[in-house]
Amino acid sequence: MKILDLIKLSVLNLYRRKSRTALTVVGVVIGTACIVIMISLGLTNLVQFNKMLENSDLEKIEVFADENNGMNKVKLNDAAVNAFLNVENVEYVIPQKRITFYGEFREYYASYFSAIAVPSEYLYKFAEVEEGQLINPDSSMMQIVMGEGAFSYFVKNDDEYTRNYTGPNVEFLAASIDLYLGGIRAIENEEIPISKLYKAQVTGILKNEEEEYKTSDVYMSLDMAQKVLSENYKTANALNMDINGYDTIYVYADNMDNVQEILNTIRSYGFEAYSNTEWITELKAQQKAQQGQLLAIGLIALVVSAIGIANTMMTSIIERKKEIGVMKVIGVSILKIRALFLIESAIIGAVGGIAGCMLAHVFGYVVVSYGDAVNFLGMYFQSGMKFIMPLWLDLSAIGIAVFVGVTAGFFPARSATMLSALEAVRG
Amino acid sequence: MIENKHEPLIIARNVTKIYKTDKTRLKALANVHLDVMQGEFAAIVGTSGSGKSTLLSLLAGLEKPSAGRIMIGGRGIHRLNEEQLVDFRLKNTGFVFQSFNLFEVLTAQENVAFPLMAQGVGKAERMERAKLILNEYGLGRHLHHKPNELSGGEQQRVSIARAIIAEPKIIFADEPTGNLDSQTADIIIKSLADINKQKGTTILMVTHDMERVKYTDRIIKIADGMISEQEA
Numbered sequence: 001m002k003i004l005d006l007i008k009l010s011v012l013n014l015y016r017r018k019s020r021t022a023l024t025v026v027g028v029v030i031g032t033a034c035i036v037i038m039i040s041l042g043l044t045n046l047v048q049f050n051k052m053l054e055n056s057d058l059e060k061i062e063v064f065a066d067e068n069n070g071m072n073k074v075k076l077n078d079a080a081v082n083a084f085l086n087v088e089n090v091e092y093v094i095p096q097k098r099i100t101f102y103g104e105f106r107e108y109y110a111s112y113f114s115a116i117a118v119p120s121e122y123l124y125k126f127a128e129v130e131e132g133q134l135i136n137p138d139s140s141m142m143q144i145v146m147g148e149g150a151f152s153y154f155v156k157n158d159d160e161y162t163r164n165y166t167g168p169n170v171e172f173l174a175a176s177i178d179l180y181l182g183g184i185r186a187i188e189n190e191e192i193p194i195s196k197l198y199k200a201q202v203t204g205i206l207k208n209e210e211e212e213y214k215t216s217d218v219y220m221s222l223d224m225a226q227k228v229l230s231e232n233y234k235t236a237n238a239l240n241m242d243i244n245g246y247d248t249i250y251v252y253a254d255n256m257d258n259v260q261e262i263l264n265t266i267r268s269y270g271f272e273a274y275s276n277t278e279w280i281t282e283l284k285a286q287q288k289a290q291q292g293q294l295l296a297i298g299l300i301a302l303v304v305s306a307i308g309i310a311n312t313m314m315t316s317i318i319e320r321k322k323e324i325g326v327m328k329v330i331g332v333s334i335l336k337i338r339a340l341f342l343i344e345s346a347i348i349g350a351v352g353g354i355a356g357c358m359l360a361h362v363f364g365y366v367v368v369s370y371g372d373a374v375n376f377l378g379m380y381f382q383s384g385m386k387f388i389m390p391l392w393l394d395l396s397a398i399g400i401a402v403f404v405g406v407t408a409g410f411f412p413a414r415s416a417t418m419l420s421a422l423e424a425v426r427g
Numbered sequence: 428m429i430e431n432k433h434e435p436l437i438i439a440r441n442v443t444k445i446y447k448t449d450k451t452r453l454k455a456l457a458n459v460h461l462d463v464m465q466g467e468f469a470a471i472v473g474t475s476g477s478g479k480s481t482l483l484s485l486l487a488g489l490e491k492p493s494a495g496r497i498m499i500g501g502r503g504i505h506r507l508n509e510e511q512l513v514d515f516r517l518k519n520t521g522f523v524f525q526s527f528n529l530f531e532v533l534t535a536q537e538n539v540a541f542p543l544m545a546q547g548v549g550k551a552e553r554m555e556r557a558k559l560i561l562n563e564y565g566l567g568r569h570l571h572h573k574p575n576e577l578s579g580g581e582q583q584r585v586s587i588a589r590a591i592i593a594e595p596k597i598i599f600a601d602e603p604t605g606n607l608d609s610q611t612a613d614i615i616i617k618s619l620a621d622i623n624k625q626k627g628t629t630i631l632m633v634t635h636d637m638e639r640v641k642y643t644d645r646i647i648k649i650a651d652g653m654i655s656e657q658e659a
């Protein structure tokens with residue numbers, strides 16, 4: 001008997017029992033779809049997770065002054081920077097402070113225009129320019145880089161400060177902005193001396209990390225900020241500005257494995273310190289467990305559909321006892337009869353597998369949530385629940401479904417060949 | 428298969444069949460001696476439960492004797508294994524059953540072509556041969572009908588066509604008329620007799636219908652698992 005004849009016979013037999021075949025196939029469809037969706041979810045989660053790891057400086061530790069600890073007040077100043085530099089395995093330390101100005105640019109003004117001041121040699125770690133360039137550290141002029149979001153600080157009158165305002169329609173790159181220390185408060189309050197005028201040159205426009213969200217960060221060099229504060233000591237003092245202190249100190253470990261130890265040391269000094277590494281380690285373990293759970297759900301679905309196939313094949317063989325006997329009497333070999341049933345269960349597996357993959361794709365297409373972070377089955381999807389379904393996933397899912405079909409059909413097929421040819425003659 | 432006009436085609440010597448169930452041992456056949464000549468049309472008759480079907484299935488190699496020897500064309504089929512028996516039947520025997528036993532999913536034509544399909548004959552050839560035989564049997568109109576669309580007599584004729592399509596040396600028939608009215612039964616027996624005469628096929632047929640045995644060459648009577656009488 002030729003293989004094509006066997007296949008045709010199998011198809012005919014499956015077709016004769018249409019509704020039962022269909023129900024069994026539905027079982028496999030659900031099982032396969034379940035596996036594909038679960039693995040796809042896991043993949044998506046993994047990809048987003050890895051992307052998040054990439055984006056989160058794992059060697060970085062942020063240090064703040066512990067505001068809740070009033071008794072033992074520690075200060076973020078150069079002494080602290082030096083202390084951190086002396087901690088073992090610390091590679092470098094970057095202090096940062098925020099400094100606020102009142103700004104004027106052509107016919108526009110900014111009531112509060114605040115810049116983040118960092119050492120110019122480390123600026124590249126925080127800022128990336130889209131147009132123009134980063135600050136020149138040797139310049140004696142005040143230079144700044146700013147995000148497009150910061151354009152909207154500038155208005156003609158206060159009524160323009162609305163949600164949808166994107167700033168004046170003028171070129172900021174290479175522009176010169178007049179800055180006075182302290183913001184509008186320092187200008188309006190008679191008791192506060194007005195600072196010197198600084199002409200800040202915009203050397204670059206910042207790149208936006210996300211397309212929808214335009215960054216409103218402004219950066220300048222720390223040296224320049226310190227110079228402004230010391231040149232306007234009275235103003236700064238009147239505004240209660242912390243002249244020698246920093247807002248945040250970034251401490252970089254040489255290796256993420258040393259982060260926890262450095263954190264412990266810095267905390268023991270009385271500072272508040274924080275690192276992505278801490279929660280990512282926790283998240284990693286959690287993530288592994290979730291991937292395992294997903295696989296387990298998929299496998300259970302698959303086992304259930306395997307039982308469905310085995311049950312269908314068993315029933316079918318019991319019904320066809322006589323037919324099997326006749327085949328034996330006519331002279332169809334045991335191997336061929338076994339193949340006939342294995343092909344039937346393999347077809348159920350294959351059809352179910354293919355349909356299951358299609359169902360999974362439809363599901364993935366319909367259920368996808370765009371952009372926003374989502375929690376599903378205890379998993380966190382940073383940039384929304386999407387379903388990554390590569391071709392290899394479909395192919396292996398169909399392969400698994402066929403394998404399950406053949407495996408589930410194995411024992412029924414064997415019992416079919418053990419039936420006696422006499423079944424045909426008697427009864 | 429060695430053919431020799433002077434030697435019997437089928438030789439059974441001291442054939443005994445004992446069925447063992449949980450509690451009992453049942454001797455279905457006891458020390459049967461039987462020779463069937465090449466080209467013979469023999470009827471096996473006897474009351475229900477006398478061992479007719481048992482004898483037939485032993486001779487066809489569907490089950491093994493508990494003791495004794497069965498030679499067909501000089502070959503000891505009691506010594507063949509399952510796989511060899513299957514192959515032996517495929518090449519040498521045809522079967523006709525009381526309850527027709529056609530494949531429900533196949534058309535009349537496909538049913539008739541089935542033994543050729545099992546032998547690996549190509550589709551075009553086997554379907555053509557099946558068509559020729561069915562036409563000969565006056566079933567040309569029913570080529571594409573499924574068994575459940577045919578009458579009992581028609582189904583049995585399809586089944587005879589299936590039994591002869593591969594041109595076997597021997598046809599075994601177990602009460603082929605048991606489910607048919609007497610008029611149809613007559614047609615069936617006559618067509619078996621025709622096959623026997625025209626092709627020289629040896630036929631062993633179980634029946635308990637004494638009216639039908641007039642077409643056969645010999646009657647083998649069985650009672651209680653023993654051959655009681657043989658008449659020509």
Ligand SMILES: Nc1ncnc2c1ncn2[C@@H]1O[C@H](COP(=O)(O)OP(=O)(O)O)[C@@H](O)[C@H]1O
Pocket residue numbers: 446447448453454455473474475476477478479480481482
């Ligand atoms: N597989 C079996 N197991 C046990 N007893 C059987 C089996 N097949 C047949 N028999 C018994 O053997 C005897 C002969 O059966 P059988 O050859 O079918 O009779 P017949 O065909 O003449 O009616 C009967 O008593 C029957 O019950």
Ligand SMILES: [Mg+2]
Pocket residue numbers: 479480481
């Ligand atoms: Mg019987």
